[in-house]
Amino acid sequence: MKVNSKSTNSEYSIAAQDEKITDTPEFQHYEETSNLQLFYDLFFVANLTSFTNAHEINSTHKLASYIGFFCILWFSWAQVTLYDVRFATDSFIERVAHACHFGAMVGFAIVGPQFMLEHNGWGALQQLSVVLAVDRFVLACQYASTLTFTWKHRSTRAPMIIIIASLIIAMAIYLGVSFAYFRHEHYHAYIAWYIIAVLEVGVNLGVAAGWEAMSFKKTQIVERMSCLTLIILGEGIIGLTRTIVKVENFDATFTAADIGGIISAVMLLYFVYQLYFDNLRRDHFGPIRQQAWSMCHFPFHVSLALMMEGINQMILTPHIHRDFTRLFDQVSGSRGVEGFGAADVAHKLNDTAHYVFEHFPFTVETYVEVSEDIKELSHLSGGHGKHEEIVSKAVTVFISLMKTCAEGFGFEAPEEMEVKTWSDVLKWSDSIDELSNLSFGKLPR
Secondary structure, rough: OOOOOHHHHHHHHHHHHHHHHHHHHOOOOOOOOOHHHHHHHHHHHHHHHHHHOOOOOOHHHHHHHHEEEHHHHHHHHHHHHHHHHHHOOOHHHHHHHHHHHHHHHHHHHHHHOOOOOOOHHHHHHHHHHHHHHHHHHHHHHHHHHHHHOOOOOHHHHHHHHHHHHHHHHHHHHHHHHHHHOOOOOOOOHHHHHHHHHHHHHHHHHHHHHHHHOOOOOOOHHHHHHHHHHHHHHHHHHHHHHHHHHHHHHOOOOOHHHHHHHHHHHHHHHHHHHHHHHHHOOOOOOOOOHHHHHHHOOHHHHHHHHHHHHHHHHHHHHHHHHHHHHHHHHHHHHHOOOOOOOHHHHHHHHHHHHHHHHHHHHHHHHHHHHHHHHHHHHHHHHHOOOOHHHHHHHHHHHHHHHHHHHHHHOOOOOOOOOOOOOHHHHHHHHHHHHHHHHHHHHOOOO
16 A cells, blocks of 8 residues: 655644644733733832832932832832733632732832831831732742643743742742841842842743743733833823922912923923834834833833922922022021021011911921920020020021921921031022022022
8 A cells, every 4th residue: 555655744744733833822811901900000100109209319328219119119010010911811810819919019108118218127128028029929829820721731831930930039039138137137138139120020031032932922011011101101290280289389479480390391291202102012023122122111110200200309499499598588688697686586587487387387396396496595585595595596496497398398308407507507508599590590589
């Protein structure tokens, strides 16, 4: 009997093709971002907003802590997103897992106000390490669940095991860092957070590039990144409107420079929006390029958030300078308190305090301290005190009022200032004037 070799080869080819198809599963992906994923994005932005409100960026240390917290937040969001766009389904397990991820975001929000403070920060850093470990454990369980359902497909075993192993190793390191903080050892162990966060996402992306079954082809990874970009821009607009409301409440006036600054801020946000979304590609453009494009969103989103904060500070700073100048003129002007008697100084400070407490929010502690200091200052007018005591009391009250003014605009005033005499106040005021004139030009009083 003669065997047809062409027919046999064709059958072998079809069988091999069928085996390849069954060996590489095709996962069902969402056609668009689900409501659950958008809800998770809102947790991200809410965390960022609360952290920004609690930590004003006024020093290199605060800037570093802001970028550090953003790094932890963004890479945690990215890890969850990289799983969701490829394997997430509407199931009970996925909903429980997302509830755990929401809990992790709440944990970030709790730790945020105490993050990277120079004093008593051990407990907060330990809690953050535990939250990161739990979050990675939940992700490892999600990948393990997916691996269970796809075990019969050999092409998914190795990449899934690699990702699960990377998550378990990351979880172990985060737990190790938490013990270091529990024992109050190695305060700078937080550096491990940033290294591990980048490495674990790098492993995930590397696996996606090396195995077709794990790739981001036909997923909504582009839409997820663009959604977060849009939400961050929206949060920036909310911050801008909040800044405008502050100016209206505290100063009730908008100069031509203010209006120009607000228009420029809106146009800047609009141009960033147009430049980003006009050049957005929705189709798949190669595994390496697409993953590099996704990772580039981290520095882009950091820059975007810092730009928003910078815009708000640029709008508020001239108003703070004008209010400082107004307070200074009300108390003494260029003559200094040495040119007045104690009774006159107490009277001027009392009028200034009434103005500040009427226009700006204040604490009961500040109100009591200022009132008592002014009362003591008025008693010194009878000759019972020395001239140095009068100046010292006047400087203390004036600095408290200026701090109240700055904090009303949302700026964190330093706890201690090296200002002891009125000459120091004059030098400090001149420095503020020079900096303001250099940044914004000569401002009207």
